Amino acid sequence: MILCSGESLIDMVPQPDGTLRPLPGGAVYNTAVALGRLGAPTAYLWPISRDGFGEALLGPLAKAGVDTARCPRTDRLTTLAVVSLAGGDARYSFYDEGSAGRMFADADLPALPPGLAALFIGGISLVPDPCGATIETLAARAAQAGVPVMLDPNIRPFFVGDENAYRARLDRLFGLASIVKLSGDDLDWLWPGDSAEGAARRLMARGVRLVLTTSGAQGAAAHTAALRLAAPAMRVQVADTIGAGDTFNAGMLDALHRAGALGRLDRLDEPALSAALAHAARAAALTVSRPGADPPWAHELA
Template identity: 40%
Template sequence: MFVVCGEALMDVFASAETDSGMALDARVGGSPFNTAVGLARLGQPVNFFGAISSGFLGERLMRTLQHEGVGTATVQRNDAATTLGLVGLDAAGVPSYSFYGDGCADRLLTPDAIDTLPQTVGAIHVGSYATVVEPVASTLRQLVDQYAARTLISFDPNIRLNVEPELARWRDLLDWMLPRAHLLKISDEDLQLLLPGTSLDDFAADVLQQGVRLLVVTRGAEGVSAWTRRTRASVAAQPVDVVDTVGAGDTFQAALLTWLSENGRLTPDGLSDLSQADLEAASRFAGQAAAITCSRRGADMPRRAELVQGWRPCPSTS
């Protein structure tokens, strides 16, 4: 059983101008929320651990979790508003975000919610802005401290400076997580925000020395690089006609965890024992899943059957 921890919100896209303003298209989202849905769509048992509003937007988030087969027994409800993330897309489909979330439901997760976790937790994934805003950040740190010695911990910083602009807060989080996380997935963009000028190999040597068993760096169009203490591998990006990249990193995370689970490697020792061929296979599987998400609008993650069928997105020839 996976437990994915963090925020749940509504991503709001501008869809068209109207006579009196703009039409907006609101879609369920939040990086951990997307990752939980992505795991469920790939056939993995998963619970979402977070706080969700009891208002109408929160009810919509809950219906999505239930429809997708994500467990909600670990969801804490409250009467605060739902966070809104306004999403703007550039010409390449790359999103920028503005968040409206101060005092909102997903930030108010309290430590007593930890008692709702099932006994069969196989892996816990944490990340994104819920790890740096209070009081939810303290709750998630307590959870990680409580489980790290007996459960695989997966971490993706997924930096959102529009939520927490102080990079020192994100660096402190990374420093705190490195001795506790077994799997670290980070984008090269986030890495350069945290540690400008740091080479990938130097970063890998540092985090592996501190206790991380598997480091995966996603590099956009440059592909993926992965390291364990024993080996490393790099895989080229899957060619795709990009509609937008919303949810691509979350999809990659869900698919990476799925590959590890399906191949019996979802333990700290299992990560350490990955071969170069394993790293390449896991990276290709996760990269293919992310490419599918990039080929359609929003965080529309693939289902397991799409990957079984060997879906291959190709650049347009028009």
């Protein structure tokens, strides 16, 4: 089983007539849904509100076969993200104070599921407390238990209140992670002027075994101690980029899990890594070809 822990929220997505359409979203939530749709055994851990939006979030998870039994239920409100689109690229404004997810606490953490294949974390859930500290505690427990942790910080600079504290948390999480995915924007914020190869060397020096870098239309690359592979982006008619990186993460985890590679990241060979990159790129391409975070089902990639 792959456990995803991090934010779920409602994206208020602009429509052609100027109205806002509420759609389930959140970086880690999207990855959980995408993993479930791809057929990977997936569980989700994040507080879910008892409000109407909370029920709307549970529906796609259930339809995708994602286990939500570990999600605490609360009367606090669901986080909202108002989306603006510019040239197909999504930008967000968050309404999160005192929300269901924001108040995620260590006391809400269950025991790690038996036979856990990987833990996926990331997104804005890493920024504020108490939820950021809770996710860090969960990652530390997983790493100590020998469970590979995949981290996608998906950095939103405008959401970061205390930059020094956030950088310190990311640095600690890099030391716990086995897989790190960074976008071009993430790289620019973390280490301005450094190359993807330079960032990969930094992270592998901390013990990260697989570094993934994405560059939108320029494609993606995978870096290990022995390999550097690139995959071009698939050409599609872009509706918007909502959920693209989240689906890429799911595609990578799905392919590595199916190949039995999550437990042997130190010994990843070129065929397995190349196949995983291609699978992730295809899944992401399908997501950007349709509006909102709407990741593909397994049969659409067959």
